[in-house]
Amino acid sequence: MSAIYILIGFSLLAALGFLGAFLWSVRNGQYEDSYTPSIRILFDDEPLENSESKDTNSNKINNPKQ
């Protein structure tokens, strides 16, 4: 029966882990916008080198007034 002590201990630890994850997600603001991330996840990441080369280009564009 002493195995039960250990099992209860582990189950509580696991549950505490989930509670911690929940509290962290609230703190992180995940419950403030539940819609945008669902769209954001569908955008493809672009190849890295491509965006870097564009970066130098975009440096030139820094004053939209003209």
Place this chain on the structure above:
Amino acid sequence: MKKTEIKGILREIPEGQRKEDKCHHCGGEFDQGIVEYNEHYFCCTGCRTVFQLLNEGGLEKYYSIEERTGNTVGRFHKDKYAYLENEEIRDGLIDFSDGGVTRVQFYVPGIHCSSCIWLLENLNRLHSGIHQSTVNFVKKTVDVVYKEDDLNLREVVELLAYIGYEPSVSLRDYNKKDRPHTNRSLYYKLGIAGFSFGNIMLLSFPEYLDELSYLSSDFKILFGGLNFLLALPVFLYSSSEYFQSAWKSLRKGYVNIDLPISLGIVALFFRSSYEIFTLTGSGFMDSFTMLVFLLLVGKWYQGRTYQALSFERDYRSYFPLAVNRIRGEKEEAVPVRDLRNGDVIALRNQEILPGDSILLSDSAVVDYSFVSGESTPISKTKGDKVFAGGRIVGELTRFEIQKEVSQSYLTKLWNQAAFQNENTRYESMVNSVSKYFTLFILSVAVLSFMFWYFETGTGVALNIFTSVLIIACPCALALTLPFSFGNTMTFFGKHRFYLKNAQVVESLFRADTVVFDKTGTLTFPGDAAVSFRGELEQEDLSAIRSITRHSTHPLSKIIADHLKQHNVVEISGFREYAGKGVGATVNGIWFKIGSGEFVGANPEVETEETSTVHVSRGDQYLGSFNIRKEYRKDIGNLISDLKSDGLEVHLISGDNAAELENMTRHFERSLIHFDQKPQDKLEYIEKLQSTGKNVVMIGDGLNDAGALKAADVGIAVSDDVYTFTPASDAILDGSELRNISRFIAFSKNVRAIVQLSFLISFLYNVVGLLFAVNGKVTPLFAAVLMPVSSITVVSFITIAIRFLASRKKFDFSP
């Protein structure tokens, strides 16, 4: 940015040869010719420039997520955002600034699709100074983090405006730091209560099944101790607001629902702790944590609101942050609140006059649609007094401020007492019930304590006393209102009637009087019946359409829209005469369209409801357009429905009595009031309330803001609920105005449902109490009764409201 060469030229391409039939950027029509660039067609150079900019920034993907989705790029004056360089204004707008990195949040009304999100979150590829940008699609906000060294706030706003996402910066955005942060504590409390509830359930389970005492006492101590440790944070943290609320109401001398709840919680926790520590029983910790968890779920359900809508807007959401003040030859941006009497200010097209002023320029056209709902602008001439809140239409205009912003005709409305305190005019339904409920429970508890005290002794009597408090804890009762009002709110939302919060349902079913505003509420702002007096030929109609579509004047827009089936012809020499009309040459003949005086016709009497626009061709007077405001469909039926439901229907309007006769067909003569100032409207509502009426006010403009605030339910009618509406308890889509009588009738049915579910939860309580006074309450009994009663009540409410909703026939205007 490198100088943008204008590669595309404005030209006409015949319809048959076009590769695209809509603007590649914004999907707009080619009204003004086509700009061709990189094998794509654009409706204006603005759209083309954005396309080029995005292309060069490697953001051409914008067009592949959703097609032709860009916002039409509005042109803005180059100094429009100069005031953002003012240190004081900048500090008021930003969220924080640290080590050269600044974070600011903008409200961007133009956000409408997934391409918008993608583009706005890739701003750093357009400008390296932008560190990060995050969009909240529902709230239409974008958070921008940028480096102070590389660009300033003005440049950030200009970048956004330049790509078609002009942020709305108003007086309300000022002092963001003072605004409360979103309350996350309910989530924390809910999470902790749910965690403890689930685990205590598991740990209590063995005891329930342990009929033959297989469990050794070691386990009992372990389970009891763990239960106590898990319940402690629920008692100390998750349920704290019930104690606070009960204590607050007691100190104010009344009893709310949180008092019997708090009594139950305290009884549950201390009785259970006593049993655990004295090893006399297993306690009720599972019932206790379940109770708190269910109550918090109810609170969360009730608290869900429409994030995308704003119910709190006052004049500050609409007034500018700064205006250009003229001192000598210099023009500088000053914060609006620093304006003093006698200051001279210059306003450009579409800018808003922040204070009551005297017009210094020769003439001006002022649009008061936000204030009164009247969509036809008013002409003013030099020396006229112009009230704050008007939007300038046309060219640069100068004013001299007569009254400071907070003291103006319109804005001083917000200094009224009605705006200082939240109006809770009557006790909420649940609190008036809980007064008797608490009294009843306490007397049952005390009586049974006394009975058992004389019968057996203190020990048993105390047990019975706490059992009564535990079993009587009104969990189902407390869940009734959140779920019935929450469900009603969802149902109303489907019919484009959006409530600020669930409590509004309760105010709505108490209503016995409905007060309407006229302009913009009963009349439809956009729609107008256009008729022409005189003879016109096809070519004239084409000429008139071609001329009027170039003008921003609302009457021009109505006429151009009315004539949209006619061809567009080439015009030259177009000129807009502020306050008078427009003119242009078509086929060598000079056309004039505008006021009688301008065109050369006999001046005619204009009423509030009709506007006349005269037309001349060369020297020949052709006739006049008569533009009449349309009432919304079915107004007559709506008002007779309201009357037959036993409601009193009033009309208050800021206009003159020109429409009196028309209105007496629907309203009783004694209940119609014209020439009402914003202040009068507020006082009228308060007068009705002082005679014991529960008033619903239905209005639309800022001049109704006082009345909307004072009324028990203020409903703002809007044809686009996401644009400006004054502060109110509810926002109603204009096309659903017809259904307002049905919404009120529905809410009255909800009252019956609420009363029935009160009855059900009382029955459960009575059964529980019968067991409790006889000392038959076991932890298992409590752990079963509580969820069963809550689930019955909640499902009864949900099913009843669904059923009611499916039976109600709503008129859907096409």
